[in-house]
Amino acid sequence: MAVGLHAANLANGWLNLLRNVAFTAKTNVFVKLHTGDPGSAGTANASSVMSRPEVTFAAASGGSMASSNTPSWSNWAGVNGEVVSHISVWDSATTGNFLFSVALASSKTVNTGDTLNLTSLTVALTPIAA
DSSP states (O other): OOSOBOIIIIIHHHHHGGGTOOOOOOSOEEEEEESSOOTTTTOTTBOSOOOOOEEOBOOOBTTEEEBOSOOEEOOOOSOEEEEEEEEEEESSSSSSOEEEEEEEEEEEEEETTOOEEOOOOEEEOOOOOO
């Protein structure tokens, strides 16, 4: 699977809004790190750091919205040379529903004692009619 939206947990709900079918908004969303494509369930290639910090977003404008905080991971212990290349987004800090995944703009190698910050995350629906 290539990265993208989870059909049942997110994409179909958004599309069904056009049919006047209610979609329950996500109260909070959380980010998980991966060492490769998270796959169709969002669970493949999980990083050794299992925490999922919350990501918040600014109001949508022009068909896109950007993160308004900086999720951070600093509990790298006994890890040397792990390469983080993808993230998955969930509606729970521990279990919950997989919403979508993306490849990072550039991979990051992490070692014991490092801190990894997700400095930006933009979600966009395109194309937008001008």
